[in-house]
Amino acid sequence: MSGQFGLLKQKRFAPLFGTQFLGAFNDNLFKNALVVLLTFQAAQWTTIPVELLGNLAAGLFILPFFLSSATAGQLADKYDKAWLARLSKVLEIIIMGVAAAGFWLHSLSWLLAALFLLGLQSTLFGPVKYAILPQHLHEDELVGGNALIEAGTFVSILIGTLAGGLLAGAVSQPMWIAVGGLAVAVLGYWYSRGIPDAPPPEPDLAVNWNPLTETWRSIRFASGNRTVFLSILGISWFWLYGALFLAQFPAYTKNVLGGGETMVTLLLAIFTVGIGLGSLLCERMSGKHVEIGLVPFGSIGLTLFGLDLYFASPVGLVGTTAHELTALLSIPAIWRVLFDLLMIGVFGGFFIVPLYALVQTRSEASHRARIIAANNILNALFMVVGALGAAAALGAGLSIPALFGIAALLNAAVAVYIYGLVPEFLLRFVAWLLVKAVYRLRSEGVEHIPLAGPAVLVANHVSFADAVILMGASPRPVRFVMDYRIFRTPLLGFVFRHCGAIPIASAKDNPALMEKAFAGVSTALANGELIGIFPEGGITLDGELQPFRPGIARILAANPVPVVPMALSGLWGSYFSRIDGKAMKTPFRRGMFSRIGLRVGAPLAPEAATLPVLHERVLTLRGAVK
Incomplete structure (x- = not known):
């Protein structure tokens, strides 16, 4: 794996990686710190119920992906992507100033506005980070580059989430949350200054500022290339699948495993490490080329270990109080649960990294950023639909382990459907097995x-x-x-x-x-x-x-x-x-x-x-x- 890690020493990749890592870290630091703060000090800020506040925060952060992704894709095709990356970091610094004002004025409205603006800033940067990779990396580096971006993103999400929760509970003055976010934003801007120029493919593009018509146009254009569009649907399905599992971790820990906050953190860490490990292994397993044969392999693992998580979920561990982490880790069934979550993450990496690389290589360069914007829109839509579907199923009395099992079976159905429409995935899987398992x-x-x-x-x-x-x-x-x-x-x-x-x-x-x-x-x-x-x-x-x-x-x-x-x-x-x-x-x-x-x-x-x-x-x- 020295090849992909060698990219971290290259100026054409390392500044982008640092910019993305710090951006994802800051988003989750502020978002989770705000949620924790409002959860445990809600009475000081608002009369809105705590349960509604958490969902409101999540909704405000994801809303810009629906409203502005299409516009962001146009901008990334029209302007230099390195310049846009630096602009997005300047906006992040300003947004942290808005957050500081919210803490200073003790205004929930200002804080929620800052959260919405952070989502908007992430929306602007989204098409840039993926569309710029084919401009700065060679074909045999794309898998490794995407793997590092995905692994780094998930690790930064994990660290940012943990840091946000710790910061919210450790400081007596919430203003320090904004100060920490401001420091990270400034460091991110410094990294963005090193991103090499990435000339736009369509500098004369006339930007359509109507988000509805442009969103529809972006999706229609992406659907013109069947393989690319089905790859986007596969990526979106993965985000639905992964987000569904992540969202259940707190309730699963409390109501099935009988654990507390530390156990939730462990589940999140195991899942994240698995995705990072699977992503980084993609380069070695694919021979540095875009090997879409790994996608069916990944979907098989997602289904098998998702089903095993249903069967492995223990019964009878819930008591009147939460078990200590050390006590839970002494139970063999818990280790099976942790192994399943690790492998779901690993196979998720096998699944998603080649799909991202395929979208980049098979998309027309002149429309690449707009196609990635369409991907971001569908990702957000799938995650919202998945959250609503999970809420409806759980509300109807379905258990969380059963929800995991049904999601795994649906994953198998989606895989069969996509591979039936584009047999190239299955063919490359057969070829990959032949050269790896037989020869x-x-x-x-x-x-x-x-x-x-x-x-x-x-x-x-x-x-x-x-x-x-x-x-x-x-x-x-x-x-x-x-x-x-x-x-x-x-x-x-x-x-x-x-x-x-x-x-x-x-x-x-x-x-x-x-x-x-x-x-x-x-x-x-x-x-x-x-x-x-x-x-x-x-x-x-x-x-x-x-x-x-x-x-x-x-x-x-x-x-x-x-x-x-x-x-x-x-x-x-x-x-x-x-x-x-x-x-x-x-x-x-x-x-x-x-x-x-x-x-x-x-x-x-x-x-x-x-x-x-x-x-x-x-x-x-x-x-x-x-």
């Missing part, structure tokens, strides 16, 4: 695969698993041209059919299908997609590279695009190869974690990619190992 893949030169624009990938064909492995290694989706007979294979046929593979037959077997395949290739390349072909025309029977057929020449004659040669090695003799004459006869015939390799060469211009040249390049890349 040990070592790849070189993957950076030669273009991140944008059309290209043809040419590789040797050693086994039935070749296409899946290449799809998993590619940073972009690949549509392979494949023998139509492979679609009859039960599992592989399902995978290839749902990832847009193009079936082809020989002129002798089915000339109409052959012509349809070449037409499909031309359409895909015209749309800027990657096409993958195996020029040998079939899986090798002896492990050697066979002569290349002329189909690639016909493709390039009609579509002069770059050609990327690549070669797989180490797959000959595997379960999916034809070393025994027929593939898939002897499972694990070479054991688990057998080493395989992928080497990718520099792209060739279409006029240079003749059959002899391509054959020689692929053979050289493969080397002596079959």
Whole structure:
């Protein structure tokens, strides 16, 4: 994990990380300090019931995300994002001044106004922090950068929440809360001064100040890219799922575990550490690329450990007084609860980090900030709907453990729905499992695969698993041209059919299908997609590279695009190869974690990619190992 932590030493990332960390810390310091203060000293400030005050504070903080996210997205596309980051920190300093005035005047209205303005300031900064990452980080750094941002955000939320509660209870004069917040805001501004310039993609954009019409426009634009929009829905679902669990911790601790405030803090800390750990592990598990195969893996864990939390929740621990933390930790069932919460956090990190990176890489640069603004709007909407749904369910008599179990089952249903609409997630999961659980893949030169624009990938064909492995290694989706007979294979046929593979037959077997395949290739390349072909025309029977057929020449004659040669090695003799004459006869015939390799060469211009040249390049890349 040294790669992603190395970003903390880079000027193009470290100031942004510090700015975001301190901003999230300050938001939660002030918000929680205010809630604690009003909870235990409500009579000194207002006649509004304590229960209503807590919800009012939460609602005021989240309201700007509905009202101003669309405007913030436009501003982030129109103006330099580094300048906007500094502006947001200046606003934070002013807002802390408003809070100080509220404490000085003993005015609840001023304090709630400061809380609303903090939400507005966070709304302004939201599109900046995610849209700026692709401008300052390389593609192979995006996962690590997003992981650090997510881990840092959750840790800062935890520390800020704890610090706010401690500060509210420890100081005799509430003014010190505003002083502390002001000091953090000034430090955050200092960090923001170091963020490198991030020129706007649409400097001539005419800002629409109508929040309703612009919100609708942002959501409609995001929905134009199906994969991006479903990723946004997945992110929003995670925030609903996570917020639902977090909101129940106090009542769950009191009414199920029989604990007190320290136990609530422990649950929050365990959950937060889990998300941070899962986020940071994403870079290592994804090989520094945007690996959306981790998303289904994350959703599986969220469901399994959410269900286990329902079954693990103990019965009969609640007494007349709260148990001490040490007493609770002596009970084995409590450790199972803590483990479940830790793993929900870890798998939540696996789930959300690749989705954020996918939204950044697949969104048009000119509209990236506005798409992220649409994401923020839907995040807030989902969390509100989740809170209302949980309140209704609990009000109808549902227990908190049962609520956790139902949420876990709903998570499984949402996952199946999304993966059914975009099979690429499931395909990348299969590829990720194949190269992690069956093989040990070592790849070189993957950076030669273009991140944008059309290209043809040419590789040797050693086994039935070749296409899946290449799809998993590619940073972009690949549509392979494949023998139509492979679609009859039960599992592989399902995978290839749902990832847009193009079936082809020989002129002798089915000339109409052959012509349809070449037409499909031309359409895909015209749309800027990657096409993958195996020029040998079939899986090798002896492990050697066979002569290349002329189909690639016909493709390039009609579509002069770059050609990327690549070669797989180490797959000959595997379960999916034809070393025994027929593939898939002897499972694990070479054991688990057998080493395989992928080497990718520099792209060739279409006029240079003749059959002899391509054959020689692929053979050289493969080397002596079959």
